[in-house]
Amino acid sequence: MERKVLVEVSARHVHVSKEHLDILFGKGYELTVKKNLSQPGQYAANERVTVVGPKKELKNVTILGPVRKATQVEISLTDARTIGVIAPIRESGNIEASATCKIVGPAGEVELKEGVIVAKRHIHLTPEDAEKFNVKDKEIVMVKIDTDGRSSILGDVVIRVREDFASAMHIDTDEGNAVGITGETYGTII
Amino acid sequence: MERKVLVEVSARHVHVSKEHLDILFGKGYELTVKKNLSQPGQYAANERVTVVGPKKELKNVTILGPVRKATQVEISLTDARTIGVIAPIRESGNIEASATCKIVGPAGEVELKEGVIVAKRHIHLTPEDAEKFNVKDKEIVMVKIDTDGRSSILGDVVIRVREDFASAMHIDTDEGNAVGITGETYGTII
Numbered sequence: 001m002e003r004k005v006l007v008e009v010s011a012r013h014v015h016v017s018k019e020h021l022d023i024l025f026g027k028g029y030e031l032t033v034k035k036n037l038s039q040p041g042q043y044a045a046n047e048r049v050t051v052v053g054p055k056k057e058l059k060n061v062t063i064l065g066p067v068r069k070a071t072q073v074e075i076s077l078t079d080a081r082t083i084g085v086i087a088p089i090r091e092s093g094n095i096e097a098s099a100t101c102k103i104v105g106p107a108g109e110v111e112l113k114e115g116v117i118v119a120k121r122h123i124h125l126t127p128e129d130a131e132k133f134n135v136k137d138k139e140i141v142m143v144k145i146d147t148d149g150r151s152s153i154l155g156d157v158v159i160r161v162r163e164d165f166a167s168a169m170h171i172d173t174d175e176g177n178a179v180g181i182t183g184e185t186y187g188t189i190i
Numbered sequence: 191m192e193r194k195v196l197v198e199v200s201a202r203h204v205h206v207s208k209e210h211l212d213i214l215f216g217k218g219y220e221l222t223v224k225k226n227l228s229q230p231g232q233y234a235a236n237e238r239v240t241v242v243g244p245k246k247e248l249k250n251v252t253i254l255g256p257v258r259k260a261t262q263v264e265i266s267l268t269d270a271r272t273i274g275v276i277a278p279i280r281e282s283g284n285i286e287a288s289a290t291c292k293i294v295g296p297a298g299e300v301e302l303k304e305g306v307i308v309a310k311r312h313i314h315l316t317p318e319d320a321e322k323f324n325v326k327d328k329e330i331v332m333v334k335i336d337t338d339g340r341s342s343i344l345g346d347v348v349i350r351v352r353e354d355f356a357s358a359m360h361i362d363t364d365e366g367n368a369v370g371i372t373g374e375t376y377g378t379i380i
Contacts, residue, residue, distance in 0.1 A: 077367035078268050089339045089370060120339060142343075149279045149310060153332075154368075155341035171368075177267035178344075178361075178368030180279060 003133045003189040005123055007145060007169045008038060009176030012079055013064045014049055014103065015072045024049060024105025031065040038166045039124060041066065051075070051116075052102040053083025073101060073116040076174040080118060090117040091158060119172055122158040123189070124165040133189055137161040143169060143187040150180030153190070193323045193379035195313055197335060197359045198228060199366030202269055203254045204239055204293065205262045214239060214295025221255040228356045229314060231256065241265070241306075242292040243273025263291060263306040266364040270308060280307040281348060309362055312348040313379070314355040323379055327351040333359060333377040340370030343380065 021029055031045040045063040051073055058079060072095055080087040080099070087099040099116035102109055123141070125133065135141060139159040145152055154175065169187055171179070179185075211219055221235040235253040241263055248269060262285055270277040270289070277289040289306035292299055313331070315323065325331060329349040335342055344365065359377055361369070369375075 076268070077370070078266070078363060149346050151345035153343035153345070155343070156339050173268060174364045174367035177364035180267070 004186045005125075005129075005143070005167055005169045005189065006038075007143075007171065007176075007181060007185045007187045009181055010074065010119065010170050010172055011062070012051075012058060012073075012075045012173070013044075013062045014051065014074070015064055015068045015070075017069060017071045018067045020071045020103070020110045021067055023108040023110055024103060026107040029107075031063060031067065033065065037064070038168050040164055040166060047105075050104040051083065052104060053085045055084025056082055057104075058083060070095060071103070071110065071112060071115050073103070073112065074119045074172070075116065076172045077118050078174050080116075085116055087116045087118045089120050091120050091122065092117075119170065120158055121154060121156065121169070121171045121175060122160055123167070123169040125159060125161050125167045126165055127161055127163060129167040130159065130161040135159045135189065141189050144190050145179050145181070145185060145187040147180040147182075147185065150178065152179045154179070154187075194376045195315075195319075195333070195357055195359045195379065196228075197333075197361060197366075197369075197371060197375045197377045199371055200264065200309065200360050200362055201252070202241075202248060202263075202265045202363070203234075203252045204241065204264070205254055205258045205260075207259060207261045208257045210261045210293070210300045211257055213298040213300050214293060216297040219297075221253060221257065223255065224252075227254070228358050230354050230356060237295075240294040241273065242294060243275045245274025246272050247294075248273060260285060261293070261300065261302060261305050263293070263302065264309045264362075265306065266362045267308050268364050270306075275306055277306045277308045279310050281310050281312065282307075309360065310348055311344055311346065311359070311361045311365060312350050313357070313359040315349060315351045315357050316355055317351055317353060319357040320349065320351040325349045325379065331379050334380050335369050335371070335375060335377040337370040337372075337375065340368065342369045344369070344377075
């Protein structure tokens with residue numbers, strides 16, 4: 001049975017809380033949808049912010065909506081080095097004692113005490129696909145990705161299963177570049 | 191038999207020809223050694239240049255000495271995207287019809303007509319280690335690298351055997367970050 005999954009490369013982005021959105025864009029501001037993402041209900045917003053580290057800043061970082069409980073900044077290890085922060089490799093939502101930064105919006109600034117992470121590679125699966133692939137939520141798998149010149153097998157990939165997911169593997173730009181991903185690419189869970 | 195090799199992450203760098211060094215730093219200028227590299231005779235120079243693409247520039251890019259026949263700029267795919275060039279994944283020295291850029295030094299500028307590449311991952315081996323590992327020059331192998339959270343097997347790794355090499359695998363910063371390399375790390379040829 002083919003255990004193939006679409007591989008999507010996530011560029012750096014920010015999730016914001018309602019409270020922080022108020023500070024960054026003004027009281028009562030609402031995010032506007034630029035582009036829907038593969039995960040149902042998730043979207044890239046038109047709104048952008050600057051992420052400031054001790055060494056440098058990253059301008060025009062996309063906000064992903066809708067708002068979340070806690071603000072979270074997801075960058076690559078290349079970005080982390082560029083702006084001068086030590087960001088841990090974590091699953092989304094696991095931000096306790098992660099790295100700090102300043103976020104600057106058109107209406108104000110937020111000093112983030114924690115929330116800067118490098119996303120751990122993962123696969124979103126519907127319960128149907130998880131059953132079909134014979135894998136469980138939280139299981140760690142390896143994924144083989146064949147490309148022209150940088151074929152790789154990525155280990156330490158976390159399976160995440162939820163009713164409202166669309167099946168797709170998410171890796172960051174360092175990983176996408178290391179594997180040489182261009183265009184639509186599928187990986188095979190092995 | 192253990193086929194272990196040290197994995198070294200190469201940051202972006204430039205190799206310059208004598209002719210271009212004259213333009214960038216002044217007629218008759220000679221590179222000065224900042225730090226010797228693992229490959230015998232190779233060194234990071236104190237001299238740095240700016241690599242300029244159509245979108246952005248990379249400042250303070252290290253020159254690796256000694257001078258070579260042709261100028262070559264080795265950047266990551268992340269860098270390529272940042273500065274706005276489409277750089278091919280190539281073995282060092284294979285620069286025909288690769289990407290272009292401008293290089294700026296304290297004494298002058300060079301419009302590079304070709305020479306910007308993303309280095310193909312490779313392993314330098316002494317003839318003794320090649321024999322011990324049972325691999326040949328130009329052979330393509332896979333290398334397993336275990337790290338905390340980003341263990342990977344990198345394929346499409348080119349073996350290069352030469353008398354004056356020190357045995358070491360070279361990957362770029364995207365690859366080093368994708369594998370989560372920190373500190374001294376060894377890979378296993380599989």
